[in-house]
Amino acid sequence: MGKIGNWLARKTEEDREFVLTELIYHLVENSQFGKVHRFLTDFEFMQAKIKAVGIQALIEDYQRVEHLETDETLRLLQRTFELSDHVLNQDRNQLASQLWGRLLSHENNPKIQQLLQQAKRCQTSPWLRPTVPNLTPPGGALIRTLVGHSGSVNAVAITPDSSKLVSGSWDNTIKVWDLASGKQLLTLREHNSVVMAVAISPDGSKLVSGSNDNTIKAWDLASGKQLFNLGGHDDHDDLVWAVAISPDGLKLVSGASDNTIKVWDLVTGKKLLSLSEYSVEHSINAVAISPDGSKVVSASSDKTVKVWDLNTGKEMITFIGDSDFNCCAISPDNQTIVAGDSSGILHFLRIEGLDVNGVD
Secondary structure (H helix, E strand, C coil), X not given: CCHHHHHHHCCCHHHHHHHHHHHHHHHHHCCCHHHHXXXXXXXXXXXXXXXHHCHXXXXXXXXXXXXXXXXXXXXXXXHHHHHHHHHHHHCHXXXXXXXXXXXXXXXXXXXXXXXXXXXXXXXXXXXXXXXXXXXXXXXXXXXXXXXXXXXXXXXXXXXXXCCEEEXXXXXXXXXXXXXXXXXXEEEEXXXXXXXXXXXXXXXXXXXXXXXXXXXXXXXXXXXXXXXXXXXXXHCCCCXXXXXXECCCCCEEEEEECCCCEEEEECCCCCEEEEECCCXXXXXXXXXXXXXXXXXXXXXXXXXXXXXXXXXXXXXXXXXXXXXXXXXXXXXXXXXXXXXXXXXXXXXXXXXXXXXXXXXX
């Protein structure tokens, strides 16, 4: 056992938990950054803190100094623990294996190599030590993995302030997550079948979901309370695969496998329009609303991308491709559509010949 391990071992359980919880905060407040660095690069401190108060508390220690410290080692360790969060929440004894698997490639960083050797020495029971870098390293595109759904995740959305993530799954649930910590905040279980689509209102207050139970539900995002089912007898007759909310937060557009697109008043739940220029054997796989709120773009299994007038429901223009279209989006300037088809091709389509009122 090393110096820090012995120091922690001499404390009572109550004192040890207090130290592990508050130590880094007080050291930062008193500008004792040398000690901060010593503790946050020590395996015994990491191990004790994770076992006492959890991995997120350790990550928050690194976050306390990320704007004050320029040491690359602390940044690497913070990113490593964010990547390993879902593993260490499941099994805290995986700490040494996670460090070796993610940091072994940093052979030119003596502090990291010293940490890995300390982790190896501290193991008191059999473990599996990676001999080559075999886990996603810090510093890449992946930041964190969120674990909680028991089925495939079909849809995600992020609140405008980037504080929350919403996911819809094959397990019939919607989950709301804290995006900074990865903590699961809410689980919404009112759907009776697969959740295929989610959308968040521009003010971040409402969540809308579409499901294979043929329903669209609106929720209060803060509390998770269901506000209403949209439609009643006007609802879709088949699986709801797409939802989008207008920039002013007043209208909802939904697409379903009943070959229709519907426009709803998001305040009252009343249906405003029904668009059905598709043949009955095809489905609406995706919808998007232009940033200026004037147009709806739809992608369908009939190999078409269509542009509609959101206010009148009039079909404005159509593009016919070679394969089913599965997704679509429209650029911030309201002029370029990107649509993905089932063959793997992304189509970039420029809207030409329409003025702001959609007239040639």
